[in-house]
Amino acid sequence: MIFGPNPSESAAGTILAHGLRVGAAWWPKGRLLSPADIDALHAAAIETVIVARLEAGDVAEDAAAAQLAARLAGDGCMVEPPVHGRCNIRAGADGLCLLDIDVLDAVNRLDPALTIATRAACAAVRAGEIVATVKVIPYAVPQTLVTAACAACHAPSVSVAAYRGQPAALVQTYLDDPNEKLFGKTERVLRQRLARLGSTMTILPTVPHTVDALAKALSEAPAGSLLLVQGASATIDPRDIIPEAIRRAGGHVERVGMPVDPGNLLCLGWLDGRAVIGLPGCARSPKRNGVDLVLERLLAGQPVGSGDIARMGVGGLLDDTAERGIPRARPPRLTIGAIVLAAGLSRRMGANKLLLDLGGAPVVRRTVEAALAAELPVLAMLGHESETVTAALEGLPIMQAHAACFADGMGATLAEAARAIPADWDGALVMLGDMPSIDPETIRGLIAAFDPERGRDIVYPLYEETRGHPVLWGRAHFAALAALSGDTGARGLLAANRLRTLAVPVDDPGVLADVDTPQAYAALQAMWPLRR
The missing domain is CATH 3.40.980.10 (MoaB/Mog-like domain)
Known part of the structure; x- marks a missing residue:
């Protein structure tokens, strides 16, 4: 094919390469110029036009696209008539788009004039959707090129495997x-x-x-x-x-x-x-x-x-969404620490539940280990039998503080913990010392969802539509936590700030599993080997 400027007087039978205004009319690109068109160009004083002129052995773009598409299309595919050098292949049924990638790559490497674009391999497609398109770039290509491309497709290379409806x-x-x-x-x-x-x-x-x-x-x-x-x-x-x-x-x-x-x-x-x-x-x-x-x-x-x-x-990192249970973590930009409340009297258990054995280590140590596994700094708030609890945590890289009014209840202990939060923490994850089976990945997910800039600065897990622990509190709430008293905990603050809370659905029953009773302890012992 010859391409370039051509005197208007000898352009009959050529293809107009670019759109052109001729007098009051607009001629689109691809127009086959007729003798009458040459007269119109002369009347408009247009002496030169840019055209494409087919040579011997050339095949026009539509014919070339149709030949290649017909060779490519296999089972479950429909080939549409070509338009402007493009021939689409559509799915004939709901199913999977199957591709011979090596063949398609080979054809695309033959010559930039011939192109094949497809859906991704094994993409789910609906009947009528385009699964591949053949586009011939110039207005014509040598038939030898089209023949070589069809020969490279030793078998149909684009097909749709229809769903079979297995029960x-x-x-x-x-x-x-x-x-x-x-x-x-x-x-x-x-x-x-x-x-x-x-x-x-x-x-x-x-x-x-x-x-x-x-x-x-x-x-x-x-x-x-x-x-x-x-x-x-x-x-x-x-x-x-x-x-x-x-x-x-x-x-x-x-x-x-x-x-x-x-x-x-x-x-x-x-x-x-x-x-x-x-x-x-x-x-x-x-x-x-x-x-x-x-x-x-x-x-x-x-x-x-x-x-x-x-x-x-490859391609398996699927789109993240707001509905996703644990959003992917954003690059770290906030300092989050964990407060482990380990000061309670364990009245319902009858013995200090934090010191009960769980897989060879005390319950409270397992809880702290979960926070450390999530790479958080840890502040353990001690109270009842603090020396023994301290011994249970020996060797762990954590901070410790003593809640003088631990006997007044969880709210009082949490208030003292809030007053002891390090100055550089942007958020505090409040963990209960008797909830050792929380997955560190759950903790990471709560931190990933934490977003004070968007007004979501209280985050908690939701398992089977039930609110669980731990709860992540932003710095804006530290003063309110420090004002708590008695044994009511922070439920009132959650209710008062419901527009700033975010529930994160998780697949982690550990967010509901505490050790308040002997029965709960027995259940946790039974499940511990399965979780770990």
Whole structure:
């Protein structure tokens, strides 16, 4: 193709390269100039135009785009008629966009004149959406180039794998008492998620969060169903409850953990030829997460093995949202410290609950260790049996203070703690000494959500729609905390500042688990090895 300025008198049969005003008319680029057009150019005193002139062996842009698109498009695709050198390929059904990336890269490297742009590999697409577009840059290219590009596509390189509508079955587990409200929410969200993929879901009876109970439920699940397990506790180890139950039922575990956030704590196994997915807590949210990536591939009939999940890491950092349970931490800019209240009398326990053994260390030490694991400076407020509690904390890099009026109650102790807060702290995370099972990641999430500049300077965790501990207080509230008294704590301040509070949903039952009674202590002892 010859491109450039050309005398108007000899431009008949060429293609106008740029839009041009001719008298009162506007001629768009791409116009094939006719003899009458040449007369109009002469009448408008336009002596030269920039045009494209096809040479022998050239093929026009639309024809070139159509040839290449027809070669690229595979199953589940529809090729549209070309317009202005562009030919779109659309999805013929809801499904996954499948690509031969090596072939597409090879064609795009042939010549800048031919371009192919696609959706991301394994992107979820709806029927009618564009999955790829072929654009020929100049007005014509050599047929030899188009032939070479089509030859490089030894097979269709863009296809859509339609969802197959496999039925699913959901089993949910519980630790103590079934939470019907939470179960209902999980069912609703998962039904909606599966409906988008053309699938239905059967609800199986809930079972205790134990290996035997879950293994039995999996073994008795309807044949042919994709199995979903929403556990009462997250899967954090290949020997945890859900993977062990898959093995106990006769299956095998493919992978525990995935490089997709949200969705890191997903577990994938196989039982009798069907997938078993141990769902992370984010599966209860309708926002896109790692569960969607796995479900989409499975329900489109695509292989999902450990290697496939490993490759999801590139592009696996999904969009963060305000609804996300634990927002990703912003770069550190505020100094946050932890106050551990360790002064109480333990009246209901009958002995100092802070000194009870938990996995080989006192309860209070476990609590402080959680704060230290979240990389916070710690101020421990001591009172009752302070010397013994001090000994329990020996060797930990923390500050300590004594609450002289600890016997007056938690409010009085918290007031003394507020008056002892170091001057450089922008926020104080108030932790109760008898709540040792809080995940350090939960603490980091509360700090990430803390934003005094936007008026969110009181932050607390929300587990199963119940407010928990710890509570993060901004500096603006230190004076009010210092004015507390008696045993009422800071509930009144939370109520008075509800417009400045932010509840952060978490998948951490530790935010509700204290050691107030012997029964609570026994339950925590039983759960401690599973959490750690």
